[in-house]
Amino acid sequence: MGAIKENISKILNSIPANVKLVAVSKTKPNEAIIDAFNCSQKIFGENRAQEMQKKYNEINLPIEWHMLGHLQTNKIKYIAPFVSLIHSVDSFELLKEINKEAFKNNRTINCLLQVFIASEETKFGFSESEIFGMLNSDEFKNLHNVIICGLMGMATYTDNKNQIRKEFNNLATLFNKVKSGFYKNNSEFCEISMGMSGDYKIAIEEGSTMVRIGSAIFGEREYFKK
Ligand SMILES: *Cc1c(COP(=O)(O)O)cnc(C)c1O
Numbered sequence: 001m002g003a004i005k006e007n008i009s010k011i012l013n014s015i016p017a018n019v020k021l022v023a024v025s026k027t028k029p030n031e032a033i034i035d036a037f038n039c040s041q042k043i044f045g046e047n048r049a050q051e052m053q054k055k056y057n058e059i060n061l062p063i064e065w066h067m068l069g070h071l072q073t074n075k076i077k078y079i080a081p082f083v084s085l086i087h088s089v090d091s092f093e094l095l096k097e098i099n100k101e102a103f104k105n106n107r108t109i110n111c112l113l114q115v116f117i118a119s120e121e122t123k124f125g126f127s128e129s130e131i132f133g134m135l136n137s138d139e140f141k142n143l144h145n146v147i148i149c150g151l152m153g154m155a156t157y158t159d160n161k162n163q164i165r166k167e168f169n170n171l172a173t174l175f176n177k178v179k180s181g182f183y184k185n186n187s188e189f190c191e192i193s194m195g196m197s198g199d200y201k202i203a204i205e206e207g208s209t210m211v212r213i214g215s216a217i218f219g220e221r222e223y224f225k226k
Helices: 002-014 030-037 049-058 073-079 092-104 128-136 161-182 200-205
Strands: 020-024 043-046 064-067 085-089 109-115 146-153 191-193 210-213
Touching: 002 020, 002 030, 030 049, 043 049, 049 064, 049 073, 073 092, 085 092, 085 146, 092 109, 092 128, 092 146, 109 128, 128 161, 146 161, 161 191, 161 200, 191 210, 200 210
Parallel strands: 020 043, 020 210, 043 064, 064 085, 085 109, 109 146, 146 191
Antiparallel strands: none
């Protein structure tokens, strides 16, 4: 408990009060989540649908569960009844399937559009023109069970701080463009999810409203799972 508590309060002290902290608990046991919850942490992020569903079923606490990882359409059903926010909507097809599952569960699901901002080929996400194309389409306007709450991005895994800053800056610029083009008078479109353990301070300087932090809270993961 000691280390998790210390890590969370250190992070909370270093981020502005309006920036939300998502504690990324992927691969970590329920006990770690419960420890963090007992330090007033309410938002937890996972990157695999079945792992998140299992933890949701086992941990009986009022947690806000956020999905961060690439979602296959056939896995949406595992999280659709309870997920609070899906950060990783990376295609129109996926958004349509999330809408269907939300409808089946008689709810609306909050979503962020994941934007491809990195120079790596392995990262998922929309391009700028794909986002504008989707938001302009009639098909999009007929999706009544999803709410677009903002954008999410992951910077390149590099030591080059200027590059990371540039990528976050590009995401914030795109957010402002989408906001003024489509969501000007819509207060729901308000989140820029960017920043992880290694780069969240830069992300906040560039306008992040939500940081997703795993290893700086829970320690290194035993094996790499993106
Ligand atoms: C794992 C993960 C994080 C957290 O990474 P850390 O470096 O451990 O803070 C954040 N965002 C996404 C999408 C992730 O998959």
